[in-house]
Amino acid sequence: MAQSATANILTVLDTDFKGIIEEWLGTQVKEGVKRSDLFSDAESRAQNRELLKAFSKGIRDGVTGEDFDLDDDQWDDLRAVLADVSRERVSRGVTPTEMATFVLALKAPLFKRLEALETSDHSVLIRDVMLVTRLVDAFAIYTNEIFINEREQIIDRQRQEMLELSTPVVELWDRVLTLPLIGTLDSARAQEVMENLLQTILERQAEVVIMDITGVGTVDTQVAQHLLRAAAAVRLMGAECIISGISPMIAQTMVQLGIDVGTVSTRSSIRTALSDALLTVGYVIKKTGDQ
Amino acid sequence: MPLPSYAAFDESDLGAQVLLSQHKLKSSGDAVTARQAVARYMKDNGASALSVTRFATAVSEIARNAINHAGGGEFSIYVDRGRKQLTVVCWDKGPGIADVKLALSDGYTSGGGLGRGLGGAQRLAGRFEIRTAVGAGTSVLMSVTL
């Protein structure tokens, strides 16, 4: 028997391409992974068709003997379609398990058709089933990888967005800026905060900056370093920097850690920092009436 | 274009990068030309203002070292075809550095300086490699991703 290992599989795919798609969809429904709440029938069918087409192409060109590697060029199409489908599905909230089961559901319709082939010599059938299993399994594993990748990208993007959200520089008054810091201050964020702050100083020609750390959970040596470096950069640009919101506990910790703030002004509350800042730019806060 | 034999780096350190320009380092004006060439290329290829300033500062430090401590040297700029990476190599035939680790630490100076130059350049550049031996000159390679 001189035919290649993929001959029967390709015959099955070519003879009943449409039928396989329908049955694949059917299995997906049975397994509860065809999310009709998220995808219309037409959408699901179109996705399955694209995937199966690319999968067949890969089998035709990308299997040597019984060996294949989904990273090879011959599998480009499948990887591209898969990337699209996964992106779509991740964005609509499909889980990785659902996605893997969705791919694995392709086995049943293929097995059934291989079994029905005339050539049904048992050893050939076993060989074909094994190859299909390996192919579909690799397909599913790859899907899972893409899926996880896609989710990581989303997490990354969200982290980036949160980073930007959490470091707003607010113009409190003419030439007075405040930077309310909240949460933790790691190196990446400190850098981001510093750049953003210095740029705003330039744009607004701000003379005083209040960095308020009321919302910063803990101040260890590293956080203190970040704060002092930011303060030093602010001073180099020609603005004054006040660090406010230093609670008694933080003050104690800083002294215990031996952190020397040098010439940077510090205040316990943003209230006093604000009145000092306004004074610097020439304003006094005055009470009106007799209340 | 191959590096001259007295540069301690060769093509294997540059990967697929090609020579963009080469500068002689003799007077302090040459250091300005070299770092401005680097800055211009980075800006033209979309590098952020901060990354330009950081890398150009590092370039200025190593170019000055070659001029002041080694009586001059040469400076080459290499780029990859995708314009995503820029590498500079600066080499001299000066006295070399006996203790590189010491020279890279803040506060060390071989004469008159503040002793932050080399260590500072290392901190500012993405990739920083130095090859030197007493009497054999000094070569520094630095890279930045655009």
Added chain:
Amino acid sequence: MAGVTSINLVERALLVSIQDDITDTEILELQDRLSNRIAQNRIDGVILDISALEIVDTFVGRVIAQLAGISKLLAAETYVVGMRPTVAVTLVELGMYLPEIRTALSLTHALAQLRRV
């Protein structure tokens, strides 16, 4: 545009705009000329406008710090104005906080501060 950097007298301060292509030799020469001018005239301050500088490395930083020291001995304050954000970040990273100098956002700010003295 290499050449002699001009020194202008504004009120009782010497104003210098430093260009981006200034060389080590030129900046040392500038330091020398400024020191002489401070000693000759009755000067309260030296204002260095570095807004054109794309980089300030350890050498330039050191010269500026020395100039501040010299001025102080001659009873004048040195202001650096117009430092770019990227330069400030890089200097801090180099560990050069320049405590010797005074800083201001712009020439106007520096002059206002000098008048208050």
